[in-house]
Amino acid sequence: MEPIVIxxxxxxxxxxxxxxxxxxxxxxxxxxxxxxxxxxxxxQEAETFFFSCTGAEWEAYWKRYFDLDTDYGAIVxxxxxxxxxxxxALRSASGIRxxxxxxxxxxxxxxxxQNNNITRIRRSVEGLCRRYGEACPGxxxxxxxxxxxxxxALAGASVEDFAALGxxxxxxxxxxxxxxxxxxxxxxxxxxxxxxxxxxxIAALMTLYGVGRKVAExxxxxxxxxxxxxxIDTHIRKALARHYPEGxxxxxxxxxxxxxxxxxxxxxxxxx
DNA sequence: ACCCAGGATGGTG
DNA sequence: CACCATCATGGG
Numbered sequence: 001m002e003p004i005v006i007x008x009x010x011x012x013x014x015x016x017x018x019x020x021x022x023x024x025x026x027x028x029x030x031x032x033x034x035x036x037x038x039x040x041x042x043x044q045e046a047e048t049f050f051f052s053c054t055g056a057e058w059e060a061y062w063k064r065y066f067d068l069d070t071d072y073g074a075i076v077x078x079x080x081x082x083x084x085x086x087x088x089a090l091r092s093a094s095g096i097r098x099x100x101x102x103x104x105x106x107x108x109x110x111x112x113x114q115n116n117n118i119t120r121i122r123r124s125v126e127g128l129c130r131r132y133g134e135a136c137p138g139x140x141x142x143x144x145x146x147x148x149x150x151x152x153a154l155a156g157a158s159v160e161d162f163a164a165l166g167x168x169x170x171x172x173x174x175x176x177x178x179x180x181x182x183x184x185x186x187x188x189x190x191x192x193x194x195x196x197x198x199x200x201x202i203a204a205l206m207t208l209y210g211v212g213r214k215v216a217e218x219x220x221x222x223x224x225x226x227x228x229x230x231x232i233d234t235h236i237r238k239a240l241a242r243h244y245p246e247g248x249x250x251x252x253x254x255x256x257x258x259x260x261x262x263x264x265x266x267x268x269x270x271x272x
Numbered sequence: 273a274c275c276c277a278g279g280a281t282g283g284t285g
Numbered sequence: 286c287a288c289c290a291t292c293a294t295g296g297g
Contacts, residue, residue: 120296
């Protein structure tokens with residue numbers, strides 16, 4: 001497709017924002033972006049984007065993946081202009097969007113994420129794909145890639161297999177998750193989640209072995225696009241304690257506080 | 273060598 | 286209820 005102009009989208013910041021672990025950097029502001037069995041080559045120059053897909057594929061899938069229908073400018077304008085810390089966070093995180101990634105990939109990624117660092121999470125997810133994912137031809141004649149493995153493919157692996165990929169003590173969590181989600185279990189579970197309100201969905205996710213409140217909220221925010229979910233990890237906990245000793249005014253961002261959470265997370269991560 | 277990482281679990285007081 | 290040790294493993 002032809003190059004297109006998209007305001008308020010920053011590939012590098014999204015890639016480094018800790019919400020997706022299936023992007024591969026291929027050059028300066030250029031990435032191979034995978035979702036399921038799809039792979040998109042993307043490159044950014046200022047607000048101009050070069051995508052490898054056809055216009056039809058863009059309209060049918062990737063436009064939604066990048067969440068281009070959500071008005072992030074409106075969310076940013078909810079901030080208190082006198083809140084200097086938040087203004088700085090919003091500035092450094094400008095262009096980050098909450099991707100609409102496949103639920104299953106988000107569930108697996110954030111199951112691995114607990115007490116872990118982003119570099120290692122990415123390596124483990126890549127290992128899952130390389131070992132259990134289907135080999136697919138690359139986009140635009142580029143090199144082949146491995147799709148994210150299905151629940152049934154992962155259900156064929158053992159705890160020891162997952163441990164060998166570097167999952168550590170989380171290997172048993174992944175084995176239990178795959179066992180529960182194989183044979184159509186994922187589709188049924190996803191229907192239940194999508195029909196539920198936020199708190200009910202979080203509670204349902206927390207019944208999974210290895211999923212606590214924080215991971216459940218990450219799955220809701222990044223896997224179900226529930227923008228008012230607000231995962232509190234060690235970065236957020238420390239940043240809020242330092243800058244909002246009286247408590248963070250989530251109600252100011254009703255319906256989209258999770259986006260603000262993501263901006264603060266990124267700001268803290270990059271030295272805020 | 274040391275502390276930390278997008279924490280959760282199971283046990284104990 | 287509230288703590289608290291423990292959990293693998295490598296990044297910085």
